[in-house]
Amino acid sequence: MHDSSLASLARDLRPSRRSFLVGATALGSSLVVGFSVKSDVSPDATKPGANPFVGYVQIAPDDTVTIYSSQMDMGQGIYHGIATLVQEELDADWAKVSVVGGFGNTALYGNIPFGGKIQMTGGSSGTASSWERYRRAGATARAMLIAAAAERWNVPVGEIKAENGVLSHASGKSATYGALATSAASGPVPTSVALKEPNEWKYIGNQALPRYDSRPKSNGRQQYTIDLREPGMLTAVMIHPPLFGATLKSFDGSKAKAMKGVVDVVATPRGVAVVATGMWEAMKAREAVTVEWEDTKAEKRGSSEIAADYRAAAEKGGEVVAVNYGDVDAAFAKAAKVIEARYEFPYLAHAPLEPINAAARMNPDGTLEVWGGHQMPDLYQAVAAKVAGITPDKVILRIMKTGGGFGRRASVDSDIIVEAVATAKAIGWKVPVKVQWTREDDMRAGRYRPAFIHKMRAGLDENGHLIALRDTLVGQSISKGTVMEAGLVKNGVDVLSVEGMSNQPYAIPNLRVDLTTTTSPVSVLWWRSVGSTHTAYALETFIDEIAHAVGKDPVEFRLAILKDKPRHAAVLLLAAEKAGWNTPTPAGRFRGVAVAESFHSYVAQVAEISVDNNGLPKVHRVVCAVDCGMAVNPDQVRAQMEGGIGFGLGAIMKSQITLDKGQIVQGNFDGYDVLRINEMPSVEVHIVKSSAPPTGVGEPGVPPIGPAVANAMFKATGRRIRILPFANSENS
Amino acid sequence: MRMTLNGQTTDLDVDADKPLLWALRDDLGLVGTKYGCGQALCGACTVLIDGHPARACQTTIADAAGRNIVTIEGVSGKVADVVQTTWTKLDVPQCGYCQSGQVVATIALLTANRKPTDSDIDDALSGNLCRCSTYHRIRAAVHEAAQLLET
Numbered sequence: 004m005h006d007s008s009l010a011s012l013a014r015d016l017r018p019s020r021r022s023f024l025v026g027a028t029a030l031g032s033s034l035v036v037g038f039s040v041k042s043d044v045s046p047d048a049t050k051p052g053a054n055p056f057v058g059y060v061q062i063a064p065d066d067t068v069t070i071y072s073s074q075m076d077m078g079q080g081i082y083h084g085i086a087t088l089v090q091e092e093l094d095a096d097w098a099k100v101s102v103v104g105g106f107g108n109t110a111l112y113g114n115i116p117f118g119g120k121i122q123m124t125g126g127s128s129g130t131a132s133s134w135e136r137y138r139r140a141g142a143t144a145r146a147m148l149i150a151a152a153a154e155r156w157n158v159p160v161g162e163i164k165a166e167n168g169v170l171s172h173a174s175g176k177s178a179t180y181g182a183l184a185t186s187a188a189s190g191p192v193p194t195s196v197a198l199k200e201p202n203e204w205k206y207i208g209n210q211a212l213p214r215y216d217s218r219p220k221s222n223g224r225q226q227y228t229i230d231l232r233e234p235g236m237l238t239a240v241m242i243h244p245p246l247f248g249a250t251l252k253s254f255d256g257s258k259a260k261a262m263k264g265v266v267d268v269v270a271t272p273r274g275v276a277v278v279a280t281g282m283w284e285a286m287k288a289r290e291a292v293t294v295e296w297e298d299t300k301a302e303k304r305g306s307s308e309i310a311a312d313y314r315a316a317a318e319k320g321g322e323v324v325a326v327n328y329g330d331v332d333a334a335f336a337k338a339a340k341v342i343e344a345r346y347e348f349p350y351l352a353h354a355p356l357e358p359i360n361a362a363a364r365m366n367p368d369g370t371l372e373v374w375g376g377h378q379m380p381d382l383y384q385a386v387a388a389k390v391a392g393i394t395p396d397k398v399i400l401r402i403m404k405t406g407g408g409f410g411r412r413a414s415v416d417s418d419i420i421v422e423a424v425a426t427a428k429a430i431g432w433k434v435p436v437k438v439q440w441t442r443e444d445d446m447r448a449g450r451y452r453p454a455f456i457h458k459m460r461a462g463l464d465e466n467g468h469l470i471a472l473r474d475t476l477v478g479q480s481i482s483k484g485t486v487m488e489a490g491l492v493k494n495g496v497d498v499l500s501v502e503g504m505s506n507q508p509y510a511i512p513n514l515r516v517d518l519t520t521t522t523s524p525v526s527v528l529w530w531r532s533v534g535s536t537h538t539a540y541a542l543e544t545f546i547d548e549i550a551h552a553v554g555k556d557p558v559e560f561r562l563a564i565l566k567d568k569p570r571h572a573a574v575l576l577l578a579a580e581k582a583g584w585n586t587p588t589p590a591g592r593f594r595g596v597a598v599a600e601s602f603h604s605y606v607a608q609v610a611e612i613s614v615d616n617n618g619l620p621k622v623h624r625v626v627c628a629v630d631c632g633m634a635v636n637p638d639q640v641r642a643q644m645e646g647g648i649g650f651g652l653g654a655i656m657k658s659q660i661t662l663d664k665g666q667i668v669q670g671n672f673d674g675y676d677v678l679r680i681n682e683m684p685s686v687e688v689h690i691v692k693s694s695a696p697p698t699g700v701g702e703p704g705v706p707p708i709g710p711a712v713a714n715a716m717f718k719a720t721g722r723r724i725r726i727l728p729f730a731n732s733e734n735s
Numbered sequence: 736m737r738m739t740l741n742g743q744t745t746d747l748d749v750d751a752d753k754p755l756l757w758a759l760r761d762d763l764g765l766v767g768t769k770y771g772c773g774q775a776l777c778g779a780c781t782v783l784i785d786g787h788p789a790r791a792c793q794t795t796i797a798d799a800a801g802r803n804i805v806t807i808e809g810v811s812g813k814v815a816d817v818v819q820t821t822w823t824k825l826d827v828p829q830c831g832y833c834q835s836g837q838v839v840a841t842i843a844l845l846t847a848n849r850k851p852t853d854s855d856i857d858d859a860l861s862g863n864l865c866r867c868s869t870y871h872r873i874r875a876a877v878h879e880a881a882q883l884l885e886t
Binding site for chain 2: 077078079080213214216217218219220221222223224225226227229230232238263280281282283354355356357358404405406407408409441442638639642645646647648649650652653671672673677678679680681683684685686
């Protein structure tokens with residue numbers, strides 16, 4: 004189904020001006036200003052001379068401003084962030100600003116930190132990708148509106164004010180942006196537009212700017228893919244193979260087809276789809292379908308067997324080397340003290356509260372609409388086209404806001420897109436079809452955070468200095484065998500397996516990180532903060548262990564070996580200071596600390612805990628310091644740190660996906676437990692003041708919380724938790 | 736089958752064992768009530784039945800017959816207004832998907848208990864999962880709403 008590399012995929016996609024027009028005009032309004040502008044090129048607004056009204060900003064005669072986002076919003080608030088960037092320069096009426104997903108034009112929407120060759124949301128790169136692009140779009144649009152007003156009123160450009168969606172002149176003339184948008188959009192595009200200086204910002208960095216979509220998300224009006232009710236739309240549920248690696252042999256849907264509301268039972272490349280008038284009808288009918296699977300190549304091991312295989316591999320040492328400097332073996336040979344530890348991390352499900360879904364409709368004009376949480380629009384457009392047997396320019400993506408994601412909707416095999424399009428096709432494109440997974444489908448369909456083992460070894464000299472560190476990692480590669488392999492697997496090492504460890508920040512003269520990449524039909528994927536979900540835990544609890552072994556304070560010990568890492572050191576110091584690290588804790592409370600960089604943002608957290616009757620931590624308070632460059636929306640930075648802390652805390656405390664004879668044991672939130680409100684600590688977030696370009700915050704709040712809590716647990720109990728989650732019986 | 740739904744008498748001709756959740760969403764088009772688990776494990780489908788919070792996914796149409804059902808689309812009155820205004824003011828939602836359930840459960844809590852303690856909030860809301868972990872702000876918003884209702 005897939006091309007072997009991103010390059011050939013990009014060739015296949017060949018996004019055209021035409022495909023963009025098809026998508027844009029179908030977005031709903033017949034008064035789409037700007038999309039009628041004559042332009043044969045699709046310039047990127049980061050480059051001077053680009054027309055912002057082509058693909059970035061639409062201003063309707065009623066003054067509503069629609070911004071086309073290159074980034075998908077799964078709750079991380081990037082629509083709000085992009086709106087803030089445009090608004091800062093455009094100065095429209097904020098109450099009339101909204102954001103929708105753009106697609107189908109890589110030149111406009113390509114992810115800049117990822118090279119600009121593909122449109123995608125991920126790697127906490129949304130703000131960095133948008134920073135220049137969307138401010139410039141806003142500034143250029145404003146300049147063109149002013150030019151249009153100057154021409155209409157025959158006054159100099161310099162005499163026109165543009166504020167809060169209104170253009171005005173001292174003579175008393177005024178007009179709204181909407182009134183002049185059409186002439187502005189067809190005017191000449193200025194080649195040099197100055198962006199505001201930071202001291203002129205009204206919206207960027209504004210502590211009080213309300214998030215524009217909080218209201219519809221508080222009154223039930225926000226629409227998600229699951230809510231789609233297009234005319235005639237049917238709902239399908241899938242029957243996936245019960246084992247990873249099994250394939251469909253045969254099925255009998257005759258009994259199901261006789262049931263009320265059932266329209267058809269069809270095969271797709273990923274399993275059997277039961278198509279019905281509604282979700283309940285489809286779920287009931289699914290029980291009546293009998294399926295035979297071919298499972299000779301399927302995964303049939305259980306979790307304990309997989310862990311045993313991983314441990315054996317770790318003992319042998321890694322098959323490939325990620326980083327190696329100094330002379331680790333010589334350093335260990337002369338070390339006065341050697342500390343060893345093994346860490347074990349389970350598979351984890353993303354479990355977004357809206358289970359995975361997508362919908363497809365073939366239109367009479369030959370265009371195919373595909374609704375969903377499209378995190379990788381270019382890829383999904385190409386895949387949908389292939390499944391449908393049409394060209395990518397005929398695929399219109401409806402980019403929906405989603406009920407969470409955490410990485411799961413950036414599926415490199417486009418699983419749900421294949422299912423939705425294949426199901427609609429299998430019923431002869433008669434009506435639109437929405438494929439909706441149940442919670443159990445979502446939890447058992449794979450794409451987990453890969454299980455990993457770290458075997459770590461530290462060498463200390465007679466003065467207690469850390470002179471050598473070795474980590475052998477064992478686990479599956481996220482990138483191997485996907486369109487991402489060419490970019491992310493270097494010399495046999497998947498960057499995503501070792502990130503956070505191969506680039507660990509401490510001054511250690513001899514370091515070796517090696518890796519054995521295991522294979523299994525169990526599918527894996529990036530999960531909020533990716534490699535750092537396990538590397539930060541292993542590194543930061545091990546460093547803590549080393550600090551205690553040499554009788555040093557964990558903050559002081561870290562600071563001494565973070566000499567060349569001022570941003571790590573600064574967040575660590577800030578979190579420690581705000582948490583009162585050097586003051587006594589209340590009786591029965593214990594503190595632990597961790598610091599980690601991920602996606603070019605730096606986060607330190609101090610967790611304050613007590614220990615409950617079951618020997619598990621109760622986390623009372625987390626003090627978090629973050630350096631993400633300039634904070635575009637400070638309150639959203641805080642929100643993402645709060646959310647990342649809760650997400651990471653639930654996972655290390657309670658969550659795991661396990662296999663029994665190849666079958667996933669957990670199916671719902673009873674077996675796969677996640678954080679609840681009674682377990683959420685109070686969180687204080689401190690943002691480092693910075694003039695550096697903004698980096699991301701969607702993921703970097705996650706990595707430090709696990710080790711911070713584990714380090715506090717050591718202070719409380721003298722016990723190191725090395726097998727996750729904490730609730731695992733093996734720890735008690 | 737007849738019930739009072741968001742203040743209106745509503746007749747529904749569906750199987751008696753159909754969960755209220757899917758009747759609301761698929762038959763009546765009230766999609767503000769969300770599906771998250773289907774087993775009363777996540778709280779996304781919380782509605783009010785005769786004023787009490789209930790999981791629509793585990794309530795059959797037979798159970799709903801003759802009852803007074805209020806969904807997120809139909810919440811009204813001072814408590815509902817204050818709760819939704821506070822949710823917006825504190826920018827509680829991230830993805831927003833669980834928030835219908837959180838808001839409905841909070842309206843039920845504050846209707847019954849005008850001054851909930853942290854432990855009351857835990858009891859009332861620990862069955863409402865938020866994968867974005869907006870819990871920190873939910874708690875703050877419940878307290879703030881309670882304060883506003885006092886005045």
